[in-house]
Amino acid sequence: MNLQFHSLAELFAMGGHGVYVWAVYGVAALVMGALVVRPLRRHARALAAVRSARQRGR
Amino acid sequence: MAERRWQWFHRLASPPGFYRVSGRWLPWLAGTSLALLAVGVVWGLLYAPPDARQGNSYRIIFLHVPASFLALAGYYVMAAAGAIHLIWRVKLADVVMSAAAPLGAALTFLALFSGSLWGKPTWGTYWVWDARITSMLVLLFLYLGVVTLRQAYASRETAGRACAVLALVGTVNIPIIYKSVDWWYSLHQPATIRLTAAPSMHPDMFQPLVVMILAFYLFYAWVLVLNVRAEILVRERRAGWVRDLAGEGESE
Numbered sequence A: 001m002n003l004q005f006h007s008l009a010e011l012f013a014m015g016g017h018g019v020y021v022w023a024v025y026g027v028a029a030l031v032m033g034a035l036v037v038r039p040l041r042r043h044a045r046a047l048a049a050v051r052s053a054r055q056r057g058r
Numbered sequence B: 001m002a003e004r005r006w007q008w009f010h011r012l013a014s015p016p017g018f019y020r021v022s023g024r025w026l027p028w029l030a031g032t033s034l035a036l037l038a039v040g041v042v043w044g045l046l047y048a049p050p051d052a053r054q055g056n057s058y059r060i061i062f063l064h065v066p067a068s069f070l071a072l073a074g075y076y077v078m079a080a081a082g083a084i085h086l087i088w089r090v091k092l093a094d095v096v097m098s099a100a101a102p103l104g105a106a107l108t109f110l111a112l113f114s115g116s117l118w119g120k121p122t123w124g125t126y127w128v129w130d131a132r133i134t135s136m137l138v139l140l141f142l143y144l145g146v147v148t149l150r151q152a153y154a155s156r157e158t159a160g161r162a163c164a165v166l167a168l169v170g171t172v173n174i175p176i177i178y179k180s181v182d183w184w185y186s187l188h189q190p191a192t193i194r195l196t197a198a199p200s201m202h203p204d205m206f207q208p209l210v211v212m213i214l215a216f217y218l219f220y221a222w223v224l225v226l227n228v229r230a231e232i233l234v235r236e237r238r239a240g241w242v243r244d245l246a247g248e249g250e251s252e
Helices: A008-016 A016-058 B002-013 B015-047 B058-087 B092-123 B130-153 B154-172 B171-185 B204-234 B239-247
Strands: none
Touching: A008 A016, A016 B015, A016 B058, A016 B092, A016 B204, A016 B239, B002 B015, B002 B092, B015 B058, B015 B092, B015 B204, B058 B092, B058 B130, B058 B154, B058 B171, B058 B204, B092 B130, B092 B154, B092 B204, B130 B154, B130 B171
């Protein structure tokens, strides 16, 4: 198993296909990051809402 | 005896039970999926050899195929959850269905987007209205339809049943997606991986792809569980156990 690229410039260019490859990996990272963050924030918001309801109820 | 055997099931199928048990799965799902994603991406982008015909553009496969697999597998999850909710009125199944719809839509979008950007250097076009691509677009609309339909009803019960019916009717599309490359002339290449035959790919390319597929399955499970847990808290916000749970994190 060998490294296929010998410089950062080569890695970015990917023989002319870099634009397509990196755009796909970049968008995938954004979408998948959002998929994880969204439910975590919703979870935190739900707990916070229950907490403030409890305090108001007291 | 039979009752004891079903006890674990009832505990898992009740929202508070699932919430408690699934909390223990989260670190494992997060750890394994992120580790495999890292390994698969580095392997696929840096170490896998370039394709003899396509050069480096083929590296998109390491996201395209796993995203497409999970876009389809996610539909089974959503439709099965819908059926379980319709037939047995299992509350948790409705929660799973509502969590699976936006997740499936995101993965279907990724499958279409990666395929489109792969198509440009390979076929010379971002988009063709061929059977495989069009049926995947229909899949995206089915997912989005379920998301929208849920918001359209004031009653959660009615929304859940309507979504389940839509999801079940939409399963007609699944075999069409699978068979589209065989039934119709298509730019899209036939399946690379078949259960019944050896892979048509070189092992140096196939191995990182398997890592990425596994990573995506685990990632899907992780995100689905995260969504289900958040949805459970929202739905059960007035229940005693959620109030207790919120109280635990409070400093008195």
